[in-house]
Amino acid sequence: MRVKYNRVSTMLQTGNRFEVDKDKYDLVLLDKISGAVSFKDRPKSKELIQLVEEGKVREIVVEELSRLGRNTGDVIRTLEWLDEKEINVVVRNMGLQSLPHGKKNPVWKIISTIMSSLYEQELSNLRERISAGRIISKQRGLVTFGRPIGSNESDAIFINKPKNKKALEYLKKGRTLREIGKLLEMSTKTVQKVKNVATKLEMI
16 A cells, blocks of 8 residues: 655645655555654554554655654664554655665665754744744734733633643643643643643642
8 A cells, every 4th residue: 555644734725735656556545633642642543553553555655754753763663663564664855765666765764864853943943933933023022922900711712722631631641741741732831821720620
């Protein structure tokens, strides 16, 4: 089976940009989730992992390495696992394959590690630029962040927001604040608030 794996970072992104790929695939999967979430914890990748474990996949195609993840360690672990399963990984934007014609590519590991590191650094730089931009805008009085002054939100309304309810589920399962923040793209401060409110309401 030849599988195409796509990923976009938010639910607002449609994945239409992948439609330029006219190659033939037995299965096309699309995850709408942050690259910070580990590969094994994504809904569609779990489906892919199951197929790999069942020996049904011979090749996985991605547009770029960042589709597998934005964390170098996680991407390398995923690639090593696929290598152990003798799955050929094709990265379209680089024209690179891990097992071309069934033989190991001697430069694969070097290039994949370097590119994964660059993608992670790119994301880190982007976050820094956004943070700096927010600070500058706030200092200049161009924009304010956070809840409008005078607004009020009850604990019940807060805890019943979809993402906060999901965070509560993870808290009950013993996940750390940082893990939940990465999984749901929430700040640890917000996750802590969920925990505090849930404790106050005797939900945990």
